[in-house]
C-alpha cells in the first residue's frame with residue numbers, strides 16, 4: 717500500500733509527480749484521518765490525469781513514461797483506506 721504526504725512543492729520522483737497529478741485530477745484522494753491514498757474509480761478523472769501526462773510530462777520525462785507512471789500509481793492504490801472502518 718501507498719502512504720504519502722508528498723506535496724507539489726516537494727516532488728522528487730516521477731511517482732510523486734504522478735500522485736500529485738492524480739490528486740489534482742480527482743482520480744485519487746487522501747484519507748484525511750490516516751493519509752492513505754484511495755482510488756476513486758472515476759474513469760473521467762483518470763483520463764484527465766493521463767491527458768496531463770501526455771501533454772505536460774515532467775521535465776526530462778517522455779509522455780509515454782509519464783503515462784506509465786500514472787498507471788503504476790493507480791495499480792498500487794486500493795479503493796478504500798485500510799484503516800477506516802468498513803461500511
Ligand SMILES: [Zn+2]
Nearest residue numbers: 747750797800
Ligand atoms: Zn482512513
